Amino acid sequence: MIRLDSAVAERYIQLVFPLTHQQSMNFLTHLECSVCGDRHSPHEAQTVCRSCGKSLLARYDLEKARQALKKETLKREKSSLWKYFPLLPVEHEENIVSLGETITPLVRLKAFGASEVWMKDEGQLPTGSFKARGLGMAISKAKELGIKSVCIPSAGNAAGASSAYSARAGLECHVFLPEDTPQMNIKECKAYGADVHLVPGNISDAAKAMNELRKEKKNWFDVSTLKEPYRLEGKKTMGYELAEQMEWDLPDIIIYPTGGGTGLIGMWKAFDEMEKLGWIGSKRPKMVSVQSAGCAPIVKAFEEKKKESEFWQRASTVASGLRVPKAFADYLILDAIYKSAGCAVSVTDSEIVDSVHELAHKEGLLICPEGAATYVAFKKLVQSGFVRKNDRIVLFNTASGSKYPEVV
Numbered sequence: 001m002i003r004l005d006s007a008v009a010e011r012y013i014q015l016v017f018p019l020t021h022q023q024s025m026n027f028l029t030h031l032e033c034s035v036c037g038d039r040h041s042p043h044e045a046q047t048v049c050r051s052c053g054k055s056l057l058a059r060y061d062l063e064k065a066r067q068a069l070k071k072e073t074l075k076r077e078k079s080s081l082w083k084y085f086p087l088l089p090v091e092h093e094e095n096i097v098s099l100g101e102t103i104t105p106l107v108r109l110k111a112f113g114a115s116e117v118w119m120k121d122e123g124q125l126p127t128g129s130f131k132a133r134g135l136g137m138a139i140s141k142a143k144e145l146g147i148k149s150v151c152i153p154s155a156g157n158a159a160g161a162s163s164a165y166s167a168r169a170g171l172e173c174h175v176f177l178p179e180d181t182p183q184m185n186i187k188e189c190k191a192y193g194a195d196v197h198l199v200p201g202n203i204s205d206a207a208k209a210m211n212e213l214r215k216e217k218k219n220w221f222d223v224s225t226l227k228e229p230y231r232l233e234g235k236k237t238m239g240y241e242l243a244e245q246m247e248w249d250l251p252d253i254i255i256y257p258t259g260g261g262t263g264l265i266g267m268w269k270a271f272d273e274m275e276k277l278g279w280i281g282s283k284r285p286k287m288v289s290v291q292s293a294g295c296a297p298i299v300k301a302f303e304e305k306k307k308e309s310e311f312w313q314r315a316s317t318v319a320s321g322l323r324v325p326k327a328f329a330d331y332l333i334l335d336a337i338y339k340s341a342g343c344a345v346s347v348t349d350s351e352i353v354d355s356v357h358e359l360a361h362k363e364g365l366l367i368c369p370e371g372a373a374t375y376v377a378f379k380k381l382v383q384s385g386f387v388r389k390n391d392r393i394v395l396f397n398t399a400s401g402s403k404y405p406e407v408v
Helices: 006-016 018-023 062-068 071-076 081-087 131-144 157-169 183-191 203-214 231-245 262-277 297-303 330-339 349-363 369-384
Strands: 028-033 056-060 106-108 116-121 149-153 172-178 195-199 253-257 286-292 343-347 392-397
Touching (some): 062 262, 081 231, 116 369, 131 149, 131 157, 149 203, 157 183, 172 203, 195 203, 253 262, 253 369
Parallel strands (some): 116 392, 149 172, 253 392, 286 343
């Protein structure tokens, strides 16, 4: 019998059984308030900080993780966001609720010739949008915590993802949608068996209606954007994926459509974690937030150099995912923009619709209006000089264009 010392044995396990070995570990330690720093347990249902009411962030023992995890082994693991399991908040694999989340492609846009302009196409995830990341994670953690019923206000795609993953997990799901939500979103929620409430107004009005009813339904757990800690952890996997796809050399600029802003905040968190893991250096992309001119609270706050946004009155846009009058964690969105030397840009609905058709015609990509907004913003930033000739740019398409027949 050949005997191996512990270090050699550990290396052998990592090489031969990388997925099983790494996924058996989990480095979650606690939840931390994004403002006051108070700590909370990740082993009981938590929404916002009990001390100050702000967003909670999942924290990990990154020093131990740095010793145990090697980025080189990731390529041998399955093509799924769950490959990052040790750095995600679900602590036991049997609680993972999955619909086959894949690593989304990074598609180079050929219209720009030698320039490195890429689009990360989140429309290829289950339920046809990037919301599968956040809600898949939130519902998995809800299952782990023994939660039986969830509720969510949504502009559309988040409700669809919440409904689908709840159906998969056997949870009740109550969704509150504006009455003018795209019909595809409403119909898919009903198909998944969700309890659907249509509310006059926008997502803020839907949230108010939900919270009123939630006072009576004591067992409903709120999975609103950044009003629970785990959707953010699903969205941060976009940052891990992007770094791995670009060989751990982050792009110069990330252009991201911003409603609630979970993805932008999540990627910024992922970059910080990866640096502490020793997987990347201190270089960061400039983070660009894109909104519709009909609902641009982050853009207005950025232009006025404020740390928080103001509620946007009479919000209106063809890009339903951007119709968020005030993001709950706007202070985290703006913080990432400022720290990265990024910016915030607004685009018009007519520009968005034109770009949906332009990208379909020129690139063969049928994308959502929110994704098209990033393309418009990119062209504006080229004209303004913010984008330089040799910059490597990544645009995010957040959903499949087939979910927006009215716009197409």
